[in-house]
Amino acid sequence: MTEKESKRGMKVIGVVLLVFAILVAPHEGEFWPFSIYPMFSQAGNPWTRAMILDVTDYEDEEIWKQRTIDDFIGDPVAVRSYGVDGIDLANFVSKTDRWTQERREALRSMFDLKVFNEKKWLVVKAKGHLAGQDSVAVDIIPWVLLTDEGTELNPNINRSEYMEVDKP
Amino acid sequence: MKWVEKIGHQLFEPNRNQSPGELIFFKIFELFILIYTIKYAWEWGIYTQLRNTEVVLPLGIANYIDISILFQWNLALINAAVITLLSSIAFTRMGYKWFYMVVMVLLHIQYVARFSQGEIPHSMNLIGMSVLCFAVGAIWFPGKKQMPRFVLGSIIFFIGLGYTSAFIAKLIGTGIYWFDGRHLWLWISEKSIDVYSSLGYYEPNILQELALTYLPVASIILLIGWFTELIGFTMWWKKLRPFTTTLLIGMHFGITLTMNIRFDSFVMQLILIGFPWYLLIDKYVKTTPKWVERLM
Numbered sequence: 001m002t003e004k005e006s007k008r009g010m011k012v013i014g015v016v017l018l019v020f021a022i023l024v025a026p027h028e029g030e031f032w033p034f035s036i037y038p039m040f041s042q043a044g045n046p047w048t049r050a051m052i053l054d055v056t057d058y059e060d061e062e063i064w065k066q067r068t069i070d071d072f073i074g075d076p077v078a079v080r081s082y083g084v085d086g087i088d089l090a091n092f093v094s095k096t097d098r099w100t101q102e103r104r105e106a107l108r109s110m111f112d113l114k115v116f117n118e119k120k121w122l123v124v125k126a127k128g129h130l131a132g133q134d135s136v137a138v139d140i141i142p143w144v145l146l147t148d149e150g151t152e153l154n155p156n157i158n159r160s161e162y163m164e165v166d167k168p
Numbered sequence: 169m170k171w172v173e174k175i176g177h178q179l180f181e182p183n184r185n186q187s188p189g190e191l192i193f194f195k196i197f198e199l200f201i202l203i204y205t206i207k208y209a210w211e212w213g214i215y216t217q218l219r220n221t222e223v224v225l226p227l228g229i230a231n232y233i234d235i236s237i238l239f240q241w242n243l244a245l246i247n248a249a250v251i252t253l254l255s256s257i258a259f260t261r262m263g264y265k266w267f268y269m270v271v272m273v274l275l276h277i278q279y280v281a282r283f284s285q286g287e288i289p290h291s292m293n294l295i296g297m298s299v300l301c302f303a304v305g306a307i308w309f310p311g312k313k314q315m316p317r318f319v320l321g322s323i324i325f326f327i328g329l330g331y332t333s334a335f336i337a338k339l340i341g342t343g344i345y346w347f348d349g350r351h352l353w354l355w356i357s358e359k360s361i362d363v364y365s366s367l368g369y370y371e372p373n374i375l376q377e378l379a380l381t382y383l384p385v386a387s388i389i390l391l392i393g394w395f396t397e398l399i400g401f402t403m404w405w406k407k408l409r410p411f412t413t414t415l416l417i418g419m420h421f422g423i424t425l426t427m428n429i430r431f432d433s434f435v436m437q438l439i440l441i442g443f444p445w446y447l448l449i450d451k452y453v454k455t456t457p458k459w460v461e462r463l464m
Binding site for chain 1: 172175179227231280285286295318325333341348351353358
């Protein structure tokens with residue numbers, strides 16, 4: 001490579017940077033593979049994730065009770081063993097703000113539907129936040145029950161929470 | 169000499185003669201990118217075909233077109249096959265010089281189809297940026313004298329920029345107290361749920377236990393990581409590159425241990441690009457093999 005080509009190389013990088021800026025600016029810093037790498041930039045905020053608990057052996061009144069990470073009931077289902085990415089599941093649950101019939105069925109069809117034969121799988125939201133100065137509290141909120149026959153929503157939660165229109 | 173030209177000198181080294189080791193290393197690196205491009209294209213394609221039914225989060229071009237079309241008629245798998253074919257031909261230099269650019273566009277479509285479920289992973293970004301640099305290099309810097317220097321130099325530029333950009337994003341997003349160890353507590357507990365969900369069980373490792381028990385340990389872990397991101401751009405300078413790269417690799421191991429996030433291709437690419445491997449190859453190879461010449 002010559003001196004001239006080196007200068008041209010920097011000009012081309014400049015053009016790519018310009019394209020980079022034009023693409024990421026209106027897309028919250030992300031236009032793959034361009035990224036300003038904003039992950040973990042907003043520290044200290046409460047978070048929401050999700051997991052699935054096998055509650056086949058539990059009664060309805062036990063299933064829908066809000067609990068914590070220290071006393072939740074049911075065995076966590078290893079979703080990876082069903083070919084599902086756990087982070088995908090978490091984002092699917094936490095970022096869905098309108099729990100339409102289609103969205104609930106999409107959650108069920110993430111798994112091979114045959115797995116629900118006689119089983120009851122509870123999709124729970126796990127919500128974490130700083131509790132005081134020296135600990136993290138994690139609440140386990142029952143969200144959707146997946147069974148062979150279909151899906152059920154938590155009767156203790158107001159239906160409006162499943163249909164948030166203006167969620168920020 | 170302007171500062172831009174000085175950076176260009178560090179990245180492209182215009183006054184250094186090309187050696188057999190450099191060409192051999194370049195083809196090994198290109199093969200690494202090719203393998204990961206094909207691997208991702210199929211992994212994302214198969215997952216999209218099997219699991220995706222609804223678009224939860226439209227990314228990139230999915231903001232403008234209905235990407236759910238790729239969930240049907242095996243289109244994600246067909247896209248993976250086309251990416252495999254075009255990138256393989258581009259590797260052998262038998263096709264048109266814009267093949268890598270088409271691969272870039274198709275890989276972007278494959279990414280936004282796969283990751284339309286809410287997650288925005290970054291562990292594949294370096295492979296994506298590398299494909300882009302190959303695409304730009306193949307079009308504007310074709311030929312064995314220019315392409316290796318431009319491609320490797322521009323990849324190093326964007327890697328360094330990315331880390332420093334991540335530092336700035338944290339400074340803007342949270343402020344100077346970003347390294348407060350309690351923030352790490354929140355992330356460790358958040359990732360523990362992901363591990364529970366994926367594997368069905370979770371046990372904190374020693375580093376996580378230390379960080380969760382002693383606040384200063386958690387703060388120091390964050391501070392070291394944040395400082396390493398800040399100096400990411402110093403890998404633009406040839407003499408500093410191996411040291412910066414070593415720190416960055418250490419930081420990634422730290423993230424894996426504290427937050428259970430793996431960066432396999434990221435780390436492998438840093439190992440390949442951060443050290444002057446061509447000098448080692450030049451010790452043993454004195455002439456460029458014919459098959460390497462043909463593939464340039």
